[in-house]
Amino acid sequence: xxxxxxxxxxxxxxxxxxxxxxxxxxxxxxxxxxxxxxxxxxxxxxxxxxxxxxxxxxxxxxxxxxxxxxxxxxxxxxxxxxxxxxxxxxxxxxxxxxxxxxxxxxxxxxxxxxxxxxxxxxxxxxxxxxxxxxxxxxxxxxxxxxxxxxxxxxxxxxxxxxxxxxxxxxxxxxxxxxxxxxxxxxxxxxxxxxxxxxxxxxxxxxxxxxxxxxxxxxxxxxxxxxxxxxxxxxxxxxxxxxxxxxxxxxxxxxxxxxxxxxxxxxxxxxxxxxxxxxxxxxxxxxxxxxxxxxxxxxxxxxxxxxxxxxxxxxxxxxxxxxxxxxxxxxxxxxxx
Amino acid sequence: xxxxxxxxxxxxxxxxxxxxxxxxxxxxxxxxxxxxxxxxxxxxxxxxxxxxxxxxxxxxxxxxxxxxxxxxxxxxxxxxxxxxxxxxxxxxxxxxxxxxxxxxxxxxxxxxxxxxxxxxxxxxxxxxxxxxxxxxxxxxxxxxxxxxxxxxxxxxxxxxxxxxxxxxxxxxxxxxxxxxxxxxxxxxxxxxxxxxxxxxxxxxxxxxxxxxxxxxxxxxxxxxxxxxxxxxxxxxxxxxxxxxxxxxxxxxxxxxxxxxxxxxxxxxxxxxxxxxxxxxxxxxxxxxxxx
Ligand SMILES: Nc1ncnc2c1ncn2[C@@H]1O[C@H](COP(=O)(O)OP(=O)(O)OP(=O)(O)O)[C@@H](O)[C@H]1O
Ligand SMILES: [Mg+2]
Numbered sequence: 280x281x282x283x284x285x286x287x288x289x290x291x292x293x294x295x296x297x298x299x300x301x302x303x304x305x306x307x308x309x310x311x312x313x314x315x316x317x318x319x320x321x322x323x324x325x326x327x328x329x330x331x332x333x334x335x336x337x338x339x340x341x342x343x344x345x346x347x348x349x350x351x352x353x354x355x356x357x358x359x360x361x362x363x364x365x366x367x368x369x370x371x372x373x374x375x376x377x378x379x380x381x382x383x384x385x386x387x388x389x390x391x392x393x394x395x396x397x398x399x400x401x402x403x404x405x406x407x408x409x410x411x412x413x414x415x416x417x418x419x420x421x422x423x424x425x426x427x428x429x430x431x432x433x434x435x436x437x438x439x440x441x442x443x444x445x446x447x448x449x450x451x452x453x454x455x456x457x458x459x460x461x462x463x464x465x466x467x468x469x470x471x472x473x474x475x476x477x478x479x480x481x482x483x484x485x486x487x488x489x490x491x492x493x494x495x496x497x498x499x500x501x502x503x504x505x506x507x508x509x510x511x512x513x514x515x516x517x518x519x520x521x522x523x524x525x526x527x528x529x530x531x532x533x534x535x536x537x538x539x540x541x542x543x544x545x546x547x548x549x550x551x552x553x554x555x556x557x558x559x560x561x562x563x564x565x566x567x568x569x570x571x572x573x574x575x576x577x578x579x580x581x582x583x584x585x586x587x588x589x590x591x592x593x594x595x596x597x598x599x600x601x602x603x604x605x606x607x608x609x610x611x612x613x614x615x
Numbered sequence: 616x617x618x619x620x621x622x623x624x625x626x627x628x629x630x631x632x633x634x635x636x637x638x639x640x641x642x643x644x645x646x647x648x649x650x651x652x653x654x655x656x657x658x659x660x661x662x663x664x665x666x667x668x669x670x671x672x673x674x675x676x677x678x679x680x681x682x683x684x685x686x687x688x689x690x691x692x693x694x695x696x697x698x699x700x701x702x703x704x705x706x707x708x709x710x711x712x713x714x715x716x717x718x719x720x721x722x723x724x725x726x727x728x729x730x731x732x733x734x735x736x737x738x739x740x741x742x743x744x745x746x747x748x749x750x751x752x753x754x755x756x757x758x759x760x761x762x763x764x765x766x767x768x769x770x771x772x773x774x775x776x777x778x779x780x781x782x783x784x785x786x787x788x789x790x791x792x793x794x795x796x797x798x799x800x801x802x803x804x805x806x807x808x809x810x811x812x813x814x815x816x817x818x819x820x821x822x823x824x825x826x827x828x829x830x831x832x833x834x835x836x837x838x839x840x841x842x843x844x845x846x847x848x849x850x851x852x853x854x855x856x857x858x859x860x861x862x863x864x865x866x867x868x869x870x871x872x873x874x875x876x877x878x879x880x881x882x883x884x885x886x887x888x889x890x891x892x893x894x895x896x897x898x899x900x901x902x903x904x905x906x
Contacts, residue, residue: 406673510672512714519668521702521733523695534719609719 289602293595300591301584305349308583309342315362315578336362338580349584358588359581363574368585372567376589377460378448379559379566383552385463385482386489390551391544393490394497401498402505402528413498420495425554429488429561436484444481446563453477485562489551493544500543504536538609545601549594618643618683619820620667620788625680626903627662627671627844636662636675638845638899642822644788644837649814649821651831651852653867654841660824662844664790667822668707669697685787702733706781708791708810712773712798716765723761726780734784748779751816752809771802775809782813789814792824807834828871832856840864843896863892 316332317324333339337348352359358368401413423431437445449455449462453474457465463482466475505528508514517531518524556568563569567586574582620643627637637659644650652660665671667682669689682689685704689697709715716725726748727741736744742761749757752775765773774794781789794810795803811834814821823834831838831852838855840848840863848861859865866888 512709512711513717515670516707516709516715517717518670518698519701519705519707520729521699523698526732531717531720535717 289599293599296595297588297591301350301353301588302346304584304587305346306342308578308580309345313578315580318577319362336360336581349581353588358585361574361579361582363577363579363582368581371570371582372585372589374460375565375567375570378462378564379552379555379568381461381463382482382486382559382564382566383489383548383555386486386551387493387544387548389486389490390493390497393494395501397494397498398501398505399528399533401502402509402532403524405506405509413502417495417499420491421499423492425488425492425551426557426561428491429485429558432484432488433561443484445484446481448478448481448565449474450477450481481562481564485555485558485564488561489554489558493547493551496547497540497544501536501540504539505532508532508536538605541605541608542601545597548601549597552590552593552597617645619646619685620644620822621681621683622663622667623681623683625663625666625677625682627666627675627677630674630676635678635900635903636844637666637677638843638896639903640680640841640844640846642839642846642849644820644822646787646820647818648837649823649835650837650839651835652822652824652839652841653826653828653831655826658841659844660826660841661792663841664707664792664822664824667701668705668790669694669701699733702729703784704786705788705790706784706786708774708778708781708789708794710793710797712770712777715777716773718765720764721761722763722765722768722776726761726776726783729780729784744783745779748783749776751782751813752776752779754779770798771806774798774802774806778806778810778813782817782819785817786819788820788822790822790824793826795830810834828868840867842892845896845899847892847895861892862888 314329316329316336316338320328320332330339337345340348349359356369358372360366361368361371364371397413397416401410404410433445436443444450455462455474456469456471459465463475463478466472466478509528509532514527514531517527522530555566556571558564559566559568560572567589571583571586571590573579574586622640622642625637625640626635628635640659640663642650642652642663652663654660662671662675666677667684667689671677677690680690684700687700689700692700716722723742723745726745727736727738730736730741730744731738745761746757749760754760754772754775760768760772760776768776778794791810795806798806807830813819814834823831825831835852838848838850838852839846840861842863848855848859848864850860855864856868859868866885
């Protein structure tokens, strides 16, 4: 009963959040200067041409009126038509979303692996030079933003030692057998490991750039949480049972230290997804973020609205997922 | 010579200082016997137990001496081997049952883990053993308790679980560090009785840390009195109560409440006695620096 109620409450909050995001974006992009129709037509187009096209896209009406029309459409599953691409918005956005999801998840996996491993290493070798080195690395990782890491990585592994691709999602020459846009996932399902490898070589650097700041945060917080458990009675008791320090850290400390880190990862992951906008641009990666920048440049109002709505939905879903995982992992909540 | 645990001339200092927290400690526990370890707060009682179990805080380092467990010097072993040796033959009953169980692991696993991982038992045998021990420590419905998490149990129940876990591996030596001080007074008596019964039934040697001489008289056969990290008296319990030798012991005994006359007690230890035992510690320190 309480579970159902809290779930309903959650869904209501999500709906309000999405509506709020939609309202704000809708009005803001109409207030800033720049006319999407003028961007679309060749220079020298007549006033009447502009007026005619504006009327076609409903841009001649008042902003609240436009909003009502848009909202009615959205409720019926119609997100409007992209002005610059002249196609319905939703298929465009959903076509790009998988690329961004795959990139974000890959980045998250890298961040958790690097952050987790360095936190464990720093705990195992606490008080040594290894720990000091990890602390320094975390400090650097935290103070440099993802887009600067992207530039460093492009110079390092794109130019100096060109072992990774610095542009695109997959080699243009590749014959694609895919029916979905989830290329990485589908390449594994189809056992096309040649394509899988090509995809990874393209994804690796943008993902790493996104992952480094998050890895530093994960490492720092997890190491701190682990350290706090090292003197707790149950950890000390496990040592007297004959276990090695590695085992004690992994099976006694880690399960309890992971919970606060998990909550933080959830919050930080939404920042990471936000970071894809710039990173995808830098690496010419054909995802939603890259499309968002084009949409803004072209003042493609319907497309911007669609993209923002999808991003906002992603953020709220991530938060929901984190809370659910937290409840699942914490025995005290599980039995409450 | 046939003591199961023999601590010889053990000295420890706080890192970065020269002051000793353990002062040339000699202490032995024979197989099957219970030795009490008493002394005021900060005397170093827990330190001795931690030294034996290899869990000294990193701020403390041992500078001389031997800890022989079943004839083998723990201090001469590499860390991995030392931990394994300790885990195989010794066990700890901790002071605070509320913090000594891992909140995110089930009770059953916290009893069977050592049996399976360190002693190489099968899961089935370890579970059967855990059930048997939970029954022995008078826990109702042991099946259900095995599947619970610590927060679902009361403090007294948790201490019973920890006692079961300590005895489950058939250790030759158990170190109990004030195992009842964190509990309610009513529960204290039950737990103390339980520990005494379990010790007698299993014939386990025990080092029993306490600051309560009343408890010593009920549980222990031998007694070491610790003052400022120095053993000032080492006697059989019956002799000690009949005729304590050291002035500090006498004062300690006088300060212990007697059940016949609970109000006549609670005298602070005489200042003159403290001064003389402090002088004794200083003399020992001077002598120690010369060798
Ligand atoms: N982690 C630590 N770092 C530095 N000094 C410590 C540490 N733990 C204990 N000490 C010091 O070591 C000495 C012995 O402490 P210990 O815990 O063995 O006392 P105790 O006899 O068990 O006292 P209590 O009856 O209060 O438990 C004390 O003087 C204490 O201040
Ligand atoms: Mg103590």
